Amino acid sequence: MRKNSKLFIPNVITLLSIILLVLLFSACNNVDKAGPATATVSIKMSRSQSSARMVGLSSSLTDNISTELIALVPDNTSFSQCYSSLANLYQYALTDLSTDKVELTVPLGTSIKLYAYLFEGAYTISELQNTAMMATKFGQSSTFSISSGDTSKEVSLKITSSTIIYDITDNLSNSAYTKVGGSSPSNEDVYNAFDGSTFTKYLNFGEEGSGVIIDAGASYTVDTLGLTTANDTYERDPASFSLYGSHDNSSWISIVDNSTMSPPVSRYTNYDDVYFCNSTAYQYYKLIFETVRDSANANSVQISEIRLGVGGKTKD
Numbered sequence: 001m002r003k004n005s006k007l008f009i010p011n012v013i014t015l016l017s018i019i020l021l022v023l024l025f026s027a028c029n030n031v032d033k034a035g036p037a038t039a040t041v042s043i044k045m046s047r048s049q050s051s052a053r054m055v056g057l058s059s060s061l062t063d064n065i066s067t068e069l070i071a072l073v074p075d076n077t078s079f080s081q082c083y084s085s086l087a088n089l090y091q092y093a094l095t096d097l098s099t100d101k102v103e104l105t106v107p108l109g110t111s112i113k114l115y116a117y118l119f120e121g122a123y124t125i126s127e128l129q130n131t132a133m134m135a136t137k138f139g140q141s142s143t144f145s146i147s148s149g150d151t152s153k154e155v156s157l158k159i160t161s162s163t164i165i166y167d168i169t170d171n172l173s174n175s176a177y178t179k180v181g182g183s184s185p186s187n188e189d190v191y192n193a194f195d196g197s198t199f200t201k202y203l204n205f206g207e208e209g210s211g212v213i214i215d216a217g218a219s220y221t222v223d224t225l226g227l228t229t230a231n232d233t234y235e236r237d238p239a240s241f242s243l244y245g246s247h248d249n250s251s252w253i254s255i256v257d258n259s260t261m262s263p264p265v266s267r268y269t270n271y272d273d274v275y276f277c278n279s280t281a282y283q284y285y286k287l288i289f290e291t292v293r294d295s296a297n298a299n300s301v302q303i304s305e306i307r308l309g310v311g312g313k314t315k316d
């Protein structure tokens with residue numbers, strides 16, 4: 001959103017390395033005629049075995065982390081920051097962070113990898129599966145396989161923080177934004193939501209169902225929405241949104257369908273960033289405000305700033 005800011009703001013990329021001790025606890029290989037043999041494997045995360053790259057970085061890998069999701073995948077599955085869009089998956093499991101152990105059912109004699117997703121919030125597996133959450137750190141193991149005679153094995157897993165924080169609406173001209181529906185006062189037109197100032201706003205008398213089309217000038221894989229409340233009349237705050245992507249500004253593909261938000265009551269204040277799964281790069285995005293906080297007492301929808309982020313975070 002902010003003019004004259006650098007296009008790419010690389011986050012501090014902390015490359016950490018840990019060693020997993022893979023312990024085969026049992027010889028209880030489940031030889032099933034219908035599928036490959038498997039073994040139940042208890043994995044101990046040996047986080048003290050950090051590489052030299054951790055020198056100078058603060059304390060523990062799991063500081064501020066309440067949940068670690070492990071995805072067991074075939075070796076040929078590409079990593080994604082969005083765990084729910086992994087192309088192939090054998091199993092999800094949560095690490096018991098009090099013991100740093102996780103139990104998995106591993107296919108024997110098969111090339112596999114582990115991807116780790118570390119979250120600040122405390123979640124169950126079903127919560128993670130029902131709502132796409134953005135991890136704050138990610139891990140990728142090397143490829144390995146386990147055979148029936150193995151009793152233990154060491155595998156490395158590299159942990160990084162999220163990679164690039166990026167807002168595609170940075171440095172676009174006012175003509176990149178097209179109002180959808182309704183009408184606006186001349187001094188509260190659509191581009192005011194992208195000028196980097198919370199003291200200017202986009203107001204649309206179309207209220208629910210109005211929005212904006214953004215021509216990003218190039219294709220980006222947007223996965224985060226950031227909003228900031230305007231100066232007054234909190235009844236007009238957007239309370240849910242839909243997002244569509246397009247390659248031609250004509251044919252639209254749904255990315256988010258009427259997702260509820262919790263607008264802050266405070267004015268000039270950022271909403272919590274909304275993260276969603278999207279693996280396709282689009283040049284055009286259409287953001288629709290489906291509802292406002294109090295439609296009976298609002299005559300319009302208004303917002304001071306809109307950010308569309310890549311890589312799971314928007315920047316202020």
Ligand SMILES: [Ca+2]
Pocket residue numbers: 192193194195196197198199200201202304305
């Ligand atoms: Ca503004």
